[in-house]
Amino acid sequence: MHAWPASEVPALPGKGRDLQIHDTATGRLVTLEPGPVARIYVCGITPYDATHMGHAATYNAFDLVQRVWLDTKRQVHYVQNVTDVDDPLLERAERDGVDWVALAEKETALFREDMTALRMLPPQDYIGAVEAIPGIVPLVERLRDAGAAYELEGDIYFSVEADPDFGKVSGLDAAAMRLLSAERGGDPDRVGKKNPLDPMLWMAAREGEPSWDGGSLGRGRPGWHIECVAIALDHLGMGFDVQGGGSDLAFPHHEMGASHAQVLTGEFPMAKAYVHAGMVALHGEKMSKSKGNLVFVSKLRRDGVDPAAIRLSLLAHHYRADWEWTDQVLEDAVARLDRWRAAVSRPDGPPAEALVEEIRAALANDLDAPAALAAVDRWAAFQQEQGGTDEGAPGVVSRAVDALLGVAL
Ligand code: 5CA
Ligand code: ZN
Secondary structure: OOOOOOOOOOOOOOOOOOEEEOOOOOOOOEEOOOOOEEEEEOOOOOOOOOOHHHHHHHHHHHHHHHHHHHHHHOOOEEEEEEEOOOOHHHHHHHHHHHOOOHHHHHHHHHHHHHHHOOOOOOOOOEEEEHHHHHHHHHHHHHHOOOOEEEOOOOOEEEEEHHOOOOOOOOOOOOOHHHHHHHHOOOOOOOOOOOOOOOOEEEEOOOOOOOOOOOHOOEEEEEEEHHHHHHHHHHHHHOEEEEEEEEEHHHHHHHHHHHHHHHHOOOOOOEEEEEEEEEEEEEEEEEEOOOOOOEEEEHHHOOOOHHHHHHHHHOOOOOOOOOEEOOOOHHHHHHHHHHHHHHHHHOOOEEEOHHHHHHHHHHHHHHHHHHOOOOOHHOOOOOOOOOOOEEEEEHHHHHHHHHHHHHHOO
């Protein structure tokens, strides 16, 4: 699949710092020291509805990860998937009487537009579940042949007991896992499973549903977790730097993915840091396609909201916080954007070097974007109140805000 065009990342004077970030698996901050090419996998959308502010907030967090790495003069290998076949997509297509392929294509196209408008850097590999099937089938066969998978009425399940490290990503107890499994795409109550938590690797073809040739697995379609494992291992290999997503993916999705990879390769962990963004809510409840309490990026854009203001709305919240979208959040961002643009519109101003270092330090410290915004606010206020004589300082600030925060002033 093709991704979307990259916005230019201006080069800055000096060099950024190594990123310290919260790893869900250890519950601690870890300092990542990637090689010359940092490797990141971020779980992509299930394209049955438009991009909402929750999605945008999560992708914003991982865009910052990339920007910090780029500022350390590393390259970044970024992989993202599109879950372009799964139950919720098929259900929505059925409900609306539309073709599921056309629905997925339409929503993926809109996602690309939203990501472009928000200046989110694109993945080098943007891979759909459907196109990944030829790589998924042999992995499921290997898991089955290793005794880590079993068949139930034609469907193939992964046995969580095959992984000695199962549970290490989310750190949840069995009761919590069972609850979340039922909420998030699992089927803990299905009779005949060895362990209620066992996730499906391959679903045998169902009447009226799309299916693909699965070799010795028979016709069917892939389970959700193996999709991301196959794509990540194929494009990044084991032991990459960050696996990212919203906090709702820690269990079961990233837990199961780590287990699949562990059994396949004998290594743990698949990612050096499991990084999770907080949930954005609307009217007190998590924004979600299934509940329909949504604020869409594309709707705001159509209403004439500057994408830079949308981005500033996201950046005003720490990525790990759960927060609520309100009109006030956007109004504050619009006002901030105006202040910043006024401040950089003059040819000279207060020195910029210290500010660039403050932004770098804030982001390197577990992506503390609110602290970075506060630093720019202080510079802009100084410029407004007293001005300065450093020629070109506003240009440096403008480039730093673009390169490190993805905001075009
Ligand atoms: N296709 C799978 C991942 S492989 C999936 O979860 N798709 S999704 O469309 O449901 O979500 C895409 C990303 O947005 C995920 O990382 C998810 O955790 C995140 N996300 C969904 N809702 C919210 C929300 N309300 N706040 C923050 N992030 C969210
Ligand atoms: Zn995923």
